[in-house]
Amino acid sequence: MLTTRGHIIDGAGYAKSLRDRLAEHVSSLQEVSGKTPCLVVVIVGEDPASQIYVKNKGEQTQAIGMESRTLRLPDTTSEAELLRLVDELNRDPVVNGILVQLPLPAHMSSLKVIDAINPDKDVDGFHVTNAGRLAVGLDGIVPCTPLGSLMLLKDAAEKFGDTLRGKNAVIVGRSNIVGKPMAQLLLAQDCTVTIAHSRTQNLAEVCRSADILVAAVGRAHFIKGDWVKDSAYVIDVGINRIQVETPEGSKSKVVGDVDFEAAKANALAITPVPKGVGPMTIACLLNNTIKAFCLQNGLAIPDGV
Secondary structure, rough: OOOOOOOOHHHHHHHHHHHHHHHHHHHHHHHHHOOOOEEEEEEEEEOOOHHHOOOOOOHHHHHHHOOOEEEOOOOOOOOHHHHHHHHHHHOOOOOOOOEOOOOOOOOHHHHHHHHHHHHHHHHOOOOHHHHHHHOOOOOOOOOOOHHHOOOOOOOHHOOOOOOOOOOOOEEEEOOOHHHHHHHHHHHHHOOOOEEEOOOOOHHHHHHHHEEEEEEOOOOOOOEEEHOOOOOHHHHHHHHEEEEEEOOOOEEEEEEEEEEEEHHOOOOOOOOOOOOOOOHHHHHHHHHHHHHHHHHHOOOOOOOOO
């Protein structure tokens, strides 16, 4: 059992082990059903970050033996055209998972497009039906980043011979994509949950009360080291680019919402940025696609999915 503080939670390593398990599930499901799970990713426009995400999703989908399709649309595509494409994918029995890459161009409504996706194919877990299922404790598809964060938390706690049950959890960030579903997942683990945000009064004190601190506010180094309670678990969801000065000049660097070096002195376990929660997001997308495939084909969902 681990006993020291500042343990680094290896999200990249856990994601690889999850992908390896999922590849075994895909092989088994192919033998049982004669079918291959299929994920379709739709991207509209040329956003550079989205292009990288979509490329990685496609490569990792294929790497575990699933079918990957990427549909690239110009940013001149109308909202009506995108909605027609989503409807076609909903009706295609070969397609098990649909992901429309966000952000969309300004002339499109993300809410309208997400609402058009069949909830049973909504592998992002963003549809209001899946949000409702999570809120009332029914089985559904859970957003990938919160699901991956929970997996890392449970794994870290097990390594310390610990449990999440009864712990005080504080989530900084109230988005529909991370903050709110993360709260529901931790409530289901019997945690006492507070959702805080940038306008919470006495935010530092609220954070210091947390046995589990999840930072998802989208601001570089927003959570200071002395906001972290002694021996807390810290999950940093933030991905922020900042400029840092080096002997070679100014360079771009990816950092989280937590001041990592200061916080790890107090934290029992903490995710780094990068190689923390990020790799888990795509791994959980693959996980969700397999779950959707099983539900659509009347197959037993493999253990751990």
